[in-house]
Amino acid sequence: MSRMLYLKASPRGSRSHSVAVADAFVEQWKAVNPGAEVVVRNLFEMELPPFDGDRIMAKYNIMHGRGHSLDEKRAWTEVEAIIEDFKSFDRYVFAVPMWNFGVPYRLKQYFDILIQPGYTVGMNEKGYFGMLEDKKAFVAYSSGGVYGAGNPVETYDYQSTWMRMILGFIGITDVVSAEARGMLLDGRDARRSDAVVQAAELARGF
Numbered sequence: 700m701s702r703m704l705y706l707k708a709s710p711r712g713s714r715s716h717s718v719a720v721a722d723a724f725v726e727q728w729k730a731v732n733p734g735a736e737v738v739v740r741n742l743f744e745m746e747l748p749p750f751d752g753d754r755i756m757a758k759y760n761i762m763h764g765r766g767h768s769l770d771e772k773r774a775w776t777e778v779e780a781i782i783e784d785f786k787s788f789d790r791y792v793f794a795v796p797m798w799n800f801g802v803p804y805r806l807k808q809y810f811d812i813l814i815q816p817g818y819t820v821g822m823n824e825k826g827y828f829g830m831l832e833d834k835k836a837f838v839a840y841s842s843g844g845v846y847g848a849g850n851p852v853e854t855y856d857y858q859s860t861w862m863r864m865i866l867g868f869i870g871i872t873d874v875v876s877a878e879a880r881g882m883l884l885d886g887r888d889a890r891r892s893d894a895v896v897q898a899a900e901l902a903r904g905f
């Protein structure tokens with residue numbers, strides 16, 4: 700039986716457009732997968748350790764085949780717990796607003812913790828490879844503006860491009876999405892409704 704982790708990267712609660720779209724996906728998925736477990740977490744409420752001094756040294760020591768000091772060991776235990784928790788799921792849902800053309804800093808921090816050599820990313824003679832297998836993700840995007848192909852600011856979208864890249868980097872390549880764009884522009888309600896409908900459709904075959 701699949702286990703789903705639903706991560707919200709918006710702190711805006713019931714006002715969040717990305718959460719509304721992701722909620723529609725999760726509700727539909729639950730309807731077609733009765734009994735499946737869904738764990739919901741908001742990245743702005745989760746305890747996330749800063750990825751600082753001891754943790755960076757611990758990471759570099761792993762990369763260079765060295766051991767850990769006592770402080771590094773302690774700091775690394777928290778990192779390992781977050782990675783193991785993430786890896787225990789096989790379905791992921793992300794609600795991701797665009798913030799300054801990228802993703803909110805709490806989501807970036809979460810991936811800084813998750814992406815570790817030997818845990819989620821391996822290295823061989825060809826370079827890096829993602830270590831996660833048989834996982835799927837759905838991402839609900841929202842933004843104030845519109846960034847479609849042919850748009851003059853098309854290249855400013857470092858939100859969906861980064862999410863796709865970073866999920867692929869750890870091995871999650873089966874990724875679908877729905878986008879609530881132009882949430883600060885006229886016509887917002889119709890575009891959000893379209894994204895909600897698309898999310899529910901995608902959930903049926905997920």
Ligand SMILES: Cc1cc2nc3c(=O)[nH]c(=O)nc-3n(C[C@H](O)[C@H](O)[C@H](O)COP(=O)(O)O)c2cc1C
Nearest residue numbers: 709715716717796797798799800841842843844882
């Ligand atoms: C800190 C911050 C930065 C933002 N930066 C952008 C941006 O670069 N481009 C954009 O189109 N919208 C931007 N917005 C607008 C949000 O993407 C938009 O309001 C979206 O609906 C927020 O997602 P949410 O409703 O799920 O919280 C920004 C909003 C905030 C709070």
